[in-house]
Amino acid sequence: MDAVQQWTEGVSYAPCPPDEFCGRHGEREQLLALLPRAAEHGQAVMISGPPGIGKSSLLRWLAYDLQDRPDGPRSPVIRAEVFEPPRMIFSGFRKLLYDLQVHAAAGEFQEILESGGIREAAGYTDILLLKHGAPVEPVDLLPKTGDEIVGVFSRPPDVGYDRVRAAFRELLRGLGSLMRDSGRIIAILLDDAHHTPYPDSQLLLDTIQDLPPGVLFAFTVQDDPGYEAIHDRGVPHVPLRGMRGRDIQEMGQKRFDLAISDATAALLEETAGDPFSLVACFNALRRRNLAPSAANIKDLLDEEEDPAGLAFTAIPGYWQTWARDLSLLSPPLPAPVMACMLGMSETDVTAMADRLQESAVFRRLPGGAYAFAHSLLQEHCRQRLSEDTEVALNARAADCFERFMHHLPGRLNVLLSIASHLFGARDYARAADLNLELGLRFYRFGDYDSALLLTERAVASAEHLGDGDLLATAVNQRDLIARGMADRA
Numbered sequence: 001m002d003a004v005q006q007w008t009e010g011v012s013y014a015p016c017p018p019d020e021f022c023g024r025h026g027e028r029e030q031l032l033a034l035l036p037r038a039a040e041h042g043q044a045v046m047i048s049g050p051p052g053i054g055k056s057s058l059l060r061w062l063a064y065d066l067q068d069r070p071d072g073p074r075s076p077v078i079r080a081e082v083f084e085p086p087r088m089i090f091s092g093f094r095k096l097l098y099d100l101q102v103h104a105a106a107g108e109f110q111e112i113l114e115s116g117g118i119r120e121a122a123g124y125t126d127i128l129l130l131k132h133g134a135p136v137e138p139v140d141l142l143p144k145t146g147d148e149i150v151g152v153f154s155r156p157p158d159v160g161y162d163r164v165r166a167a168f169r170e171l172l173r174g175l176g177s178l179m180r181d182s183g184r185i186i187a188i189l190l191d192d193a194h195h196t197p198y199p200d201s202q203l204l205l206d207t208i209q210d211l212p213p214g215v216l217f218a219f220t221v222q223d224d225p226g227y228e229a230i231h232d233r234g235v236p237h238v239p240l241r242g243m244r245g246r247d248i249q250e251m252g253q254k255r256f257d258l259a260i261s262d263a264t265a266a267l268l269e270e271t272a273g274d275p276f277s278l279v280a281c282f283n284a285l286r287r288r289n290l291a292p293s294a295a296n297i298k299d300l301l302d303e304e305e306d307p308a309g310l311a312f313t314a315i316p317g318y319w320q321t322w323a324r325d326l327s328l329l330s331p332p333l334p335a336p337v338m339a340c341m342l343g344m345s346e347t348d349v350t351a352m353a354d355r356l357q358e359s360a361v362f363r364r365l366p367g368g369a370y371a372f373a374h375s376l377l378q379e380h381c382r383q384r385l386s387e388d389t390e391v392a393l394n395a396r397a398a399d400c401f402e403r404f405m406h407h408l409p410g411r412l413n414v415l416l417s418i419a420s421h422l423f424g425a426r427d428y429a430r431a432a433d434l435n436l437e438l439g440l441r442f443y444r445f446g447d448y449d450s451a452l453l454l455t456e457r458a459v460a461s462a463e464h465l466g467d468g469d470l471l472a473t474a475v476n477q478r479d480l481i482a483r484g485m486a487d488r489a
């Protein structure tokens with residue numbers, strides 16, 4: 001990309017590429033100091049902080065340093081990102097296993113991992129994870145009574161949590177011993193672990209409690225009271241705060257070619273020291289061709305009520321339109337559904353993918369789907385949709401998912417998207433049954449948070465429809481879930 005085009009597009013809001021990573025020297029040292037302990041007896045570490053503080057970027061830097069840095073330890077890294085629930089059961093762990101299988105099938109670590117039959121062990125564990133979640137997982141999607149979409153569920157053999165846990169533990173042991181034989185460690189990185197609902201959260205806690213030698217398990221969480229339990233288990237903690245003046249100057253220089261004075265750096269440290277806000281400020285300065293003076297920064301910050309607003313105004317108009325039109329979709333965003341939402345034909349998907357590659361607003365996920373470069377931007381767009389636009393976009397999204405549902409991976413995610421968009425489109429007659437059904441399945445499985453969210457939609461739909469029987473069923477289900485939550489607490 002040439003310089004002029006780059007400043008039109010701006011620096012991406014996606015996690016920072018390792019070669020542009022700035023500052024965080026103390027935190028980097030803290031992480032690297034854990035490596036000998038990972039080799040000796042297995043080690044977990046938690047990176048935490050508010051949205052936009054740089055958790056994913058630090059994780060990405062760690063992955064690079066361990067695996068790809070030319071004079072680094074060349075240790076294999078497998079990683080996954082957890083998206084907001086409701087989701088497929090164990091979706092984050094299944095992505096980790098997929099990444100491990102990719103490593104075992106190709107590339108630098110193929111030989112080590114193949115020698116231990118890791119690919120087969122990962123495949124076996126994945127099947128157990130899938131079977132364990134099967135009561136919530138539709139085996140097919142079918143239109144019911146003309147125009148209502150339902151999942152077709154089978155009753156497969158039960159695979160208890162203990163078997164899943166044992167298989168995962170065995171897999172990690174196998175990996176750890178292979179690594180020790182080759183004088184390395186393996187790093188398992190899980191981003192946004194605060195999104196993991198039950199039983200994923202259980203597997204996370206059990207795993208970090210009992211890591212075998214040779215394994216580093218690093219995960220990020222947003223500051224969240226629920227994760228105090230992890231502190232209590234003695235897991236080392238790397239909390240992230242705003243960037244310091246010198247790191248801000250480094251970022252200005254390295255990523256934006258801007259010379260930041262001491263006075264400007266001090267102002268930024270005080271007012272907009274989190275990296276997301278810094279990227280937004282610097283992008284806005286570059287786009288408007290303003291000098292990085294303290295006065296200009298102050299004006300920019302006064303203009304918008306939040307950094308995501310500043311970020312949004314600094315992107316070109318056509319990206320603003322795409323961001324707004326796609327803001328209601330939950331990641332991973334399937335390419336055909338995105339194209340459909342944007343009014344493109346199926347044949348335009350490749351052209352769309354080419355354009356997305358240059359975007360500061362969207363990022364490509366492993367497997368080919370997309371996400372917003374940063375969730376703060378998506379949230380900003382979502383919150384500013386007018387009521388009418390929100391209803392219309394939800395209707396379009398439900399229609400697009402229904403149109404492509406048989407070609408998309410992850411049946412449950414498709415069904416969950418349709419359930420959400422039908423409700424948002426105020427198509428209460430079709431939303432009620434689907435949300436109620438899915439809510440019941442998540443309830444039976446013990447994922448009460450997802451169950452409650454879905455069942456609340458069914459309650460609201462029944463109220464809008466004035467359907468007394470449906471309302472009684474939905475309210476009854478909500479009471480059951482509340483009791484389940486109270487019992488677990």
Ligand SMILES: Nc1ncnc2c1ncn2[C@@H]1O[C@H](COP(=O)(O)OP(=O)(O)OP(=O)(O)O)[C@@H](O)[C@H]1O
Nearest residue numbers: 013015016021022051052053054055056057275276
């Ligand atoms: N150390 C850094 N050097 C340069 N840029 C950074 C650094 N850390 C973060 N950034 C940039 O700041 C923005 C936010 O970072 P990141 O996505 O890592 O935050 P996060 O804490 O993971 O946010 P969230 O909680 O919402 O996932 C990104 O645009 C990223 O490129």
Ligand SMILES: [Mg+2]
Nearest residue numbers: 055056057191
């Ligand atoms: Mg992140």
